[in-house]
Amino acid sequence: MTFSPGRRRFLLTAGVVGGGLLIGYGLFRERDLLGDPAILPTEGDQVALNAWLKIDGAGHVTVAVPRAEMGQGVYTALPMLVAEELGAAWADVRADQAPVDKVYGNIAVLTDAAPLDPHDHGFVATTLRWSLSRVARVLGVQVTGGSTSVRDAWLPMRTAGAAARDMLTRAAAARLAVPPGELEVSDGKVSHAASGRALSFGALAGEAAALAPPTRIVFREPGERRLLGRPLPRTDVPAKVDGSAQFGADVRNAGTVYAAIRIAPVFGGQLGSFDRAALEARPGVIGVVPLEDALAVVGRTWWHAEQALSAVDVAFSPGPGADVSTADLFARYADAIDADDGFAYEDRGDARAALRGADVLRAEYRAPLLAHACMEPMNCTVRLGDGTADIWCGNQAPDLLRLIAADMLDLPPERIRLHTPLLGGGFGRRAEPDFMRYAIAIAQAVPDQTVQLVYSREQDLQHDTYRPPVLSRFAARLDGEGRIAAWHNHIAGPSVSQATIARAFPGLPLGGPDKTSAEGAAHLPYAVPARRVEHSKVDIPAPVGFWRSVGHSYNAFFTECFVDELAAAAAADPLAFRLAHLHDRPRERRVLTLLEAVSDWGSAPPAGRARGLALHESFHSIVGQVAEVSLDGGQVHVHRVVCVIDCGQVVNPDIVIAQMESGIVFGLTAALYGDTRLEGGRVQQWNFPDYRMLTMKEMPQIETHVIESGAEPGGVGEPGTPPIAPAVANAVSRLLGRRIRSLPLRSALGAG
Amino acid sequence: MNYTLRINGETHQVESEPEVPLLWILRDVLGLTGTKFGCGVAACGACTVHVDGRAMRTCTLPVSAVADKHIATIEGPPDVRLQALQAAWIRHQVPQCGYCQSGMLMAAAALLAERAQPSDADIDRAITNICRCGTYQRVRRAIHDAAGKLA
Ligand code: FES
Ligand code: FES
Numbered sequence: 001m002t003f004s005p006g007r008r009r010f011l012l013t014a015g016v017v018g019g020g021l022l023i024g025y026g027l028f029r030e031r032d033l034l035g036d037p038a039i040l041p042t043e044g045d046q047v048a049l050n051a052w053l054k055i056d057g058a059g060h061v062t063v064a065v066p067r068a069e070m071g072q073g074v075y076t077a078l079p080m081l082v083a084e085e086l087g088a089a090w091a092d093v094r095a096d097q098a099p100v101d102k103v104y105g106n107i108a109v110l111t112d113a114a115p116l117d118p119h120d121h122g123f124v125a126t127t128l129r130w131s132l133s134r135v136a137r138v139l140g141v142q143v144t145g146g147s148t149s150v151r152d153a154w155l156p157m158r159t160a161g162a163a164a165r166d167m168l169t170r171a172a173a174a175r176l177a178v179p180p181g182e183l184e185v186s187d188g189k190v191s192h193a194a195s196g197r198a199l200s201f202g203a204l205a206g207e208a209a210a211l212a213p214p215t216r217i218v219f220r221e222p223g224e225r226r227l228l229g230r231p232l233p234r235t236d237v238p239a240k241v242d243g244s245a246q247f248g249a250d251v252r253n254a255g256t257v258y259a260a261i262r263i264a265p266v267f268g269g270q271l272g273s274f275d276r277a278a279l280e281a282r283p284g285v286i287g288v289v290p291l292e293d294a295l296a297v298v299g300r301t302w303w304h305a306e307q308a309l310s311a312v313d314v315a316f317s318p319g320p321g322a323d324v325s326t327a328d329l330f331a332r333y334a335d336a337i338d339a340d341d342g343f344a345y346e347d348r349g350d351a352r353a354a355l356r357g358a359d360v361l362r363a364e365y366r367a368p369l370l371a372h373a374c375m376e377p378m379n380c381t382v383r384l385g386d387g388t389a390d391i392w393c394g395n396q397a398p399d400l401l402r403l404i405a406a407d408m409l410d411l412p413p414e415r416i417r418l419h420t421p422l423l424g425g426g427f428g429r430r431a432e433p434d435f436m437r438y439a440i441a442i443a444q445a446v447p448d449q450t451v452q453l454v455y456s457r458e459q460d461l462q463h464d465t466y467r468p469p470v471l472s473r474f475a476a477r478l479d480g481e482g483r484i485a486a487w488h489n490h491i492a493g494p495s496v497s498q499a500t501i502a503r504a505f506p507g508l509p510l511g512g513p514d515k516t517s518a519e520g521a522a523h524l525p526y527a528v529p530a531r532r533v534e535h536s537k538v539d540i541p542a543p544v545g546f547w548r549s550v551g552h553s554y555n556a557f558f559t560e561c562f563v564d565e566l567a568a569a570a571a572a573d574p575l576a577f578r579l580a581h582l583h584d585r586p587r588e589r590r591v592l593t594l595l596e597a598v599s600d601w602g603s604a605p606p607a608g609r610a611r612g613l614a615l616h617e618s619f620h621s622i623v624g625q626v627a628e629v630s631l632d633g634g635q636v637h638v639h640r641v642v643c644v645i646d647c648g649q650v651v652n653p654d655i656v657i658a659q660m661e662s663g664i665v666f667g668l669t670a671a672l673y674g675d676t677r678l679e680g681g682r683v684q685q686w687n688f689p690d691y692r693m694l695t696m697k698e699m700p701q702i703e704t705h706v707i708e709s710g711a712e713p714g715g716v717g718e719p720g721t722p723p724i725a726p727a728v729a730n731a732v733s734r735l736l737g738r739r740i741r742s743l744p745l746r747s748a749l750g751a752g
Numbered sequence: 753m754n755y756t757l758r759i760n761g762e763t764h765q766v767e768s769e770p771e772v773p774l775l776w777i778l779r780d781v782l783g784l785t786g787t788k789f790g791c792g793v794a795a796c797g798a799c800t801v802h803v804d805g806r807a808m809r810t811c812t813l814p815v816s817a818v819a820d821k822h823i824a825t826i827e828g829p830p831d832v833r834l835q836a837l838q839a840a841w842i843r844h845q846v847p848q849c850g851y852c853q854s855g856m857l858m859a860a861a862a863l864l865a866e867r868a869q870p871s872d873a874d875i876d877r878a879i880t881n882i883c884r885c886g887t888y889q890r891v892r893r894a895i896h897d898a899a900g901k902l903a
Binding site for chain 1: 769772773775776777779780781783784785786787788789790791792793795796798825826827830838841842845846847848849850851852853854857875876877879880881882883884885886887888889890891892
């Protein structure tokens with residue numbers, strides 16, 4: 001496929017979408033996507049052909065990956081996009097973290113933030129997405145999140161590979177004195193079939209780099225693909241089995257000192273009195289650093305610093321939320337829903353009028369506050385120099401962090417080198433600046449040292465940016481045929497996006513709708529003539545943030561459980577009931593139909609077990625799951641989960657499968673056990689013993705089936721998470737003969 | 753106090769208070785960062801190493817308890833079981849973020865030393881490590897595969 005300015009104009013006016021253009025890349029000239037090769041640091045005989053790839057004399061291709069590797073496989077999937085178009089041999093491909101630069105800005109994450117139906121390709125929606133993509137380009141926000149990595153990279157990284165292929169071809173043509181059209185590029189070399197001659201990438205890289213990039217990009221035809229769609233081994237795995245993988249907490253410079261911290265336990269509290277002399281007298285203590293809302297101790301090892309803080313009493317003043325408990329928050333939400341209309345994210349037909357009178361089914365659902373609990377606790381390492389700074393931290397927003405650091409240090413952003421090592425889990429938590437801010441403040445008080453701040457697990461759990469607790473009320477009515485005639489859903493909770501932006505940029509005026517609040521509740525695929533989905537924004541004292549699948553994480557639980565309630569009211573099979581509302585949604589139908597077959601839906605489950613189903617679209621991928629569950633007293637056992645995903649074009653099917661397994665375990669852990677409780681304005685849970693994680697013995701058998709629909713690539717890091725809670729809850733409800741309407745299941749079943 | 757530590761076949765002299773957990777000697781004193789910190793209360797297994805061939809969680813294991821014992825970490829020359837497991841880990845593409853995997857592998861290697869052909873129940877009992885990325889299914893498969901290859 002090729003594209004040219006004329007074709008782009010056609011796409012704009014017609015609002016037609018295709019290969020990466022949907023998210024707004026069609027606005028840019030190919031040349032602008034390639035970036036300046038000079039921004040890539042080179043070593044030895046490496047040469048950069050554009051801002052995305054370097055080739056060395058031995059023919060190794062090093063791809064600059066602009067997103068963070070946090071387990072989701074971007075160090076493999078994104079290099080595959082480049083390598084495919086380039087014609088590289090996979091064994092020669094390496095991944096390297098890209099520097100901070102606007103050319104790596106994530107456009108998809110911003111266009112996705114618009115409160116639009118993802119299926120709306122009408123004029124207004126399309127125009128809004130296109131203007132947002134312009135804004136995204138100017139901001140150049142380099143975010144890893146929203147399951148956007150492949151979707152966003154699909155066009156620019158394939159363009160980078162194709163442009164480099166063209167340059168290598170022209171270099172070979174000059175060398176061999178043959179027309180470029182007679183040359184073939186594959187397996188890391190450029191070959192001339194007629195004369196049997198071939199030149200390796202390594203031999204051509206220098207000459208190719210001296211050529212101008214092409215003005216017209218020609219992609220390989222889908223039929224010519226050799227890498228995309230194959231389960232290629234991940235580039236990051238070998239270093240993760242021998243201990244050599246470098247995470248943020250593993251950064252070691254000569255003379256590094258280690259900091260531990262106590263942050264005011266009540267959100268918004270301040271540091272009070274403490275016995276400085278007693279702290280300084282503790283073994284291994286190098287320094288004591290009081291901060292506004294925290295106290296840090298620097299030690300010879302992290303343990304010495306942490307022990308000192310544990311041994312000495314530190315007083316904090318309570319914050320404004322010192323009397324708040326989780327129960328109060330739900331009461332506030334209920335009041336907000338009773339008091340007023342929310343912001344309507346969807347309003348078609350007159351749902352409220354259709355829901356006056358009798359025969360209305362009503363239900364109220366709740367989801368709890370949740371911590372991320374990344375396996376690697378939050379940490380950041382800082383070395384301040386003379387007018388420069390080096391900062392190492394696993395993060396999901398390097399340009400944002402660099403801006404904040406520049407402001408704190410009063411330096412131009414270019415003087416700050418922000419290094420992103422591997423992330424021991426991210427899940428949205430590492431888009432936050434808190435751990436870097438504290439680390440910089442500590443480093444400022446301990447000059448001429450590399451300072452590494454690591455949160456204890458207790459600090460990590462008690463000072464997270466949590467998935468908010470949310471309340472969701474439903475009312476619906478069935479028609480004479482047992483179809484949903486009207487649907488009204490009113491949700492209450494804080495705005496995650498606004499809270500996140502306010503923390504990064506205090507004082508910025510914020511307001512208006514926040515798509516994340518209603519995502520997964522509005523624009524459901526089911527055909528319902530009258531529907532209203534509204535959200536009342538209620539601020540809470542606990543900091544809230546992006547938690548793997550964000551609004552979908554709770555809205556899927558609410559909506560897919562309520563759909564099951566309606567199916568029961570209609571005396572219909574839950575799968576057939578959903579299909580009956582999906583006539584014009586072929587992708588969803590296909591997911592459900594395959595799921596029906598592979599999950600043995602039609603046959604009776606083994607004795608004592610029940611099956612539950614959920615279907616949910618998020619991040620442009622459609623996932624259906626069936627969970628097979630039994631109960632043993634208050635304990636829920638999940639034996640088997642069958643998962644079907646349509647994520648459009650598949651880059652690496654094994655990574656898709658791994659992400660479904662991962663997303664399911666993440667969502668199942670939350671569904672069974674996840675509950676971070678506020679009491680007296682502070683989080684009660686302290687460590688894994690009371691913030692329980694799913695382990696090997698509770699692990700269900702997971703079977704994943706990937707549908708190759710050929711649609712635009714969707715996300716895979718998050719979409720596996722939302723359906724598992726409703727699938728399991730629907731099965732549990734069936735076993736109990738009463739509906740489960742709150743999480744975690746352990747509490748809903750009275751098991752504490 | 754001065755301690756003689758034998759780690760991965762090498763001898764290290766370490767000056768330390770007796771109660772400092774081995775984890776922090778490894779990570780912050782000796783720079784052996786392959787062994788990870790996840791909880792500090794022996795609840796997650798990220799800090800697992802072998803002490804005289806047995807899997808031990810080092811975040812609560814004082815250095816005074818391991819002097820003169822044989823300590824093996826993920827960085828060390830792997831024995832035949834760990835080698836087989838590492839190969840199986842790559843074949844099954846087990847790691848995601850990878851942070852828990854040093855501990856997982858050390859726990860699995862100790863299991864194979866105790867039971868050459870572990871059952872699923874043996875694996876459930878021995879592998880109590882937390883993996884927030886949810887790699888358990890692949891860990892189980894890779895342990896069975898490595899055990900098969902070693903038979
Ligand atoms: S860090 Fe030792 S068990 Fe978690
Ligand atoms: S691979 Fe990420 S915690 Fe296990």
